[in-house]
Amino acid sequence: MVTLPSRCAHVPYLIAIVVTFCLAPLQAAPPDSLVQILFTGDVVLAGHFQQYIGQNYTYAFARIPWFKQADLSVINLENPLTTASEAREKPFVFKAPPRLVRVLQDGGVDLANIANNHIYDYGAAGLLETMQTLKKAGIRYVGAGADFAQAHRPVIFERKGIRIGFLAYYGVRAHSESHPAGENDPGTALRRLRFIRDDVRALRPKVDFLVVIFHWGFEKEHFPRTHQIKFAHRVIDYGADLIVGHHPHVLQGVEKYKGKIIVYSLGNFIFGGLYRTHYQTAVLQVNINARHPQKWAVRFLPVQVDYWQPRLLTSAQGDSVLKHIADYSEIFGESIPIR
Numbered sequence: 001m002v003t004l005p006s007r008c009a010h011v012p013y014l015i016a017i018v019v020t021f022c023l024a025p026l027q028a029a030p031p032d033s034l035v036q037i038l039f040t041g042d043v044v045l046a047g048h049f050q051q052y053i054g055q056n057y058t059y060a061f062a063r064i065p066w067f068k069q070a071d072l073s074v075i076n077l078e079n080p081l082t083t084a085s086e087a088r089e090k091p092f093v094f095k096a097p098p099r100l101v102r103v104l105q106d107g108g109v110d111l112a113n114i115a116n117n118h119i120y121d122y123g124a125a126g127l128l129e130t131m132q133t134l135k136k137a138g139i140r141y142v143g144a145g146a147d148f149a150q151a152h153r154p155v156i157f158e159r160k161g162i163r164i165g166f167l168a169y170y171g172v173r174a175h176s177e178s179h180p181a182g183e184n185d186p187g188t189a190l191r192r193l194r195f196i197r198d199d200v201r202a203l204r205p206k207v208d209f210l211v212v213i214f215h216w217g218f219e220k221e222h223f224p225r226t227h228q229i230k231f232a233h234r235v236i237d238y239g240a241d242l243i244v245g246h247h248p249h250v251l252q253g254v255e256k257y258k259g260k261i262i263v264y265s266l267g268n269f270i271f272g273g274l275y276r277t278h279y280q281t282a283v284l285q286v287n288i289n290a291r292h293p294q295k296w297a298v299r300f301l302p303v304q305v306d307y308w309q310p311r312l313l314t315s316a317q318g319d320s321v322l323k324h325i326a327d328y329s330e331i332f333g334e335s336i337p338i339r
Contacts, residue, residue: 029069033291035159037072037211038301039284041246041266044118045096045103046079049272049308057100060270061107063311064303068108070285071159074166075104075269076215076246077112077141080119080126081133090176093121094273098133105137111155115143115170115188116215116247117177124186143168143213144181144188151181151189154203160290165207167199170215191216193231197238204239208293212240217248217265222328224252224264229332232262241296244284251282251321253329254298256336261298270308277307280321300325300338 030036053059067073079094081101087093104112112134120127127144134141145151155166169191171178181187189195191214204210212235217224224232224245232243236257243262245252252265267281268274282300289295302313302321313321326338 030071032160035162035288035290036070037286038067038070039244039266040075040269041281042078042268043075043270044079044094044273045100046094047272048275049270050096050100052307057102058106060103060309063309072110072157073108074111075109076116077114078116078118080122080130082122082126082129084122084125084129087122094118095122095126101133101137104139109139111166112139112141113143113168113213114141115168117170119144120179120187127186142166143170146186147184148181151187152195152199156207162208162288162290162293164209165203166211167203168213169196193234196235200238200240209288210240211242211244214243214245215247216245219248220250221248222250222252223331233257236260251325253325253332254335255332256334270310272308279305281305282321282325
């Protein structure tokens with residue numbers, strides 16, 4: 001695997017073949033030789049965000065049109081899109097009206113991870129309506145379902161002749177923040193090794209590139225715990241190419257393990273559940289060589305979010321975000337060039 005530098009200015013990069021491809025300011029679609037995937041952290045369209053935008057559905061992604069231009073754009077949707085009124089008993093619950101799915105449509109979102117601790121805030125009714133809302137909008141989802149089989153069902157996209165598969169998981173048991181899917185019970189796919197092993201091994205022969213998404217970790221901590229690192233290694237050993245995480249609400253580091261990549265937390269993206277109106281984060285970009293999918297690269301795009309509207313950061317501020325990710329990555333035996 002070859003990893004791209006953190007900046008470009010019409011510089012040739014080697015990814016099995018030499019291509020000229022500048023991704024900042026990300027004005028152009030990726031060339032036919034590359035499949036580009038973008039990943040974000042937590043997205044909450046409820047609360048402050050919903051109040052702020054009103055019916056301006058184009059607002060959130062107005063300054064990042066490159067989400068539409070990517071071959072795939074993936075978010076963690078951390079609220080149900082529902083009219084359900086009966087909330088679960090827990091400290092924080094989120095929901096947004098189904099009409100706000102138009103924000104995601106306008107932004108170019110292709111896949112929503114819904115394996116997280118808020119997708120069941122309004123129970124089975126809220127989850128099932130969310131799934132139906134996303135489906136009607138043409139946005140696929142992963143990590144939860146009407147029953148165990150659907151929650152563990154992978155999502156596969158074909159782009160430029162290669163097949164990219166996704167699986168997603170949240171929680172290790174049932175509790176106030178976690179409602180696992182049962183044989184006939186809606187919920188999320190549990191993050192248990194025996195399930196993940198079976199799912200990854202079943203999916204691996206069907207795809208060229210395999211992504212596992214985890215909603216995990218501890219809030220406000222910039223470093224994963226030892227057990228998470230060991231867990232991630234096991235999942236790579238099963239056959240995953242890339243692991244993408246979120247939940248801590250802050251950025252964490254990136255680890256290279258056996259030639260594969262583990263991104264432990266992408267922090268918040270468009271997070272209307274917070275009163276904070278200004279913060280910095282990052283988007284993960286993955287470039288896969290369409291002719292040789294075993295050759296792929298990752299980089300981080302530093303982002304400034306102002307009133308829940310992201311924009312690409314450049315110059316010193318962007319370098320500062322990348323430096324933080326590099327610093328958080330120093331705990332690992334091997335990482336990648338971040339800056």
